[in-house]
Amino acid sequence: MCDKNKMETRNLNLYYKGFQALINVSFPVKENTVTALIGPSGCGKSTFLRTLNRMNDVIDGTRIEGEVLLDDENIYDAEVDPVVLRKQVGMVFQRPNPFPMSIYDNIAYGPRIHGRKNKDELNEIVEKSLQAAALWDEVKDRLHKSALGLSGGQQQRLVIARVLAVDPQVILMDEPASALDPISTAKLEDLIHQLKSSYTIVIVTHNMQQAARVSDFTGFFLNGEMIEYSVTNTMFTAPRVKQTEDYITGRFG
């Protein structure tokens, strides 16, 4: 496990219209690790996740203060193009959202918009990405069938393959398993373990067992503030803050 901060936020404040959704969040994301964000609904963990690839830019009325660093460069600097940034920092959403097109075209979408046109090259990317997402064996005979015919768990792995196809460095996952059954969830968690060696992963989850199973570090959010951050094991066995302990033991949330 390497100690370098792949991403880091410094004194991050986020306002949505009159409401302050994130309060002074300073948070490290270590390279080639899985960092879990936990906390009750509405605590700002998804909002925080979306600041890491500037997906909040899409929402009108959002304002940001502070810094978000990727490899020590502030991604909110004026010269940073969010389109280029999102190629480096990919995102998997809560509900599986494959495009209404074939499995192949879903995976090839990203590489194509980034200028890869060569058919052999695309074929290779599609196969590699699907294999990395542990989906290749299940879909290799139906690549040109609609992605909407896949099961929820397969769709979510397809979405991950789609993210891998643009070769990101960081993958953000916003409750990726919340719409999945236990078996699909287990497969997804295995996949997260495998991906860790090549990517840096930040995952928002409601499920504390999941956070404990998949992550190396955990951050606990409450009412827009980052209450506690530590190594996952420590967090779940010996939390430093009372609120963390209350949440983990199920006293609220």
Place this chain on the structure above:
Amino acid sequence: METRLSNYYEKGIKYFFGLIAGTSILLLFLIFSLLFREGLGVFSNVGVMDFILGTRWLPVSETPFFGALPMIIGSIIVTLGAGMLAIPAGIGIAVYLAEVAPRSVREVAKAVIELLAGIPSVVYGFLGLTVLAPVIKDLLNLPSALTAFTAALVLAIMALPTVVSISEDALDAVPRDYREASLALGATKWETTVKIVLPSARSGLMAASMLGLGRAIGETMAVLMVAGNAMIIPHSIFDPVRTITASIAAEMGETVQGGLHYQALFGLGVVLFTITFVINLITDLIFTRTSSVKRGTSL
């Protein structure tokens, strides 16, 4: 006791709505059968081919001719012209409203555009005649301003609200998930619109186009006023034309009920009905095909 009462109530409601639905189907069937009953005479008297492909329409001469081809071509040219103008423009406006415009602009603009649909067609004809026609005549240096092109332009303006409104609904119905997924992969807003949003809204955009065309082909009053009404086969879109609808409206008052001319006008109605039916059928086929692709059952 109470459950039994509510059972009767449920049944009553079911039959009531069944009756209403049945009535509309019955009405449609009655219109359909009236049209054919009154119109079929001309096909047996004149002959189907002579009626559809005949080029001379002289309903009141000594030896009458009932060749509807000039009008069929007139209707098709005017409708296609209107479609070629209204569909791209309408979808373009819808893309602006749904994807680019701020919410405040979108809501005002959409309300105004939908209001346009409420203007009586005769008013559009009036505007076409007094405002558009002189401009077209001067700009294009034409002998007469009342041409297929003028009619297509007026019809395009009339069909625009339908196309914009339904296209905007279709674009708006594309899940935000798709847009976010595309943006999160590093696509620009424009790439997302062209490669994800428009294809996802395909069936709705198709419906918008077909309804726009339907509005154009059925329109009578405005076309009667601006198309020039010459019973000739046009050589270009800058020739005057007469459409099927305009002919029926213009001549119906002069006919004797049950006479051949009367039958011929109903025959025109049958032709028009067939054209719209075919348009609808094609749309329907495209619809079921694309939606089955979406569900993943074919491809």
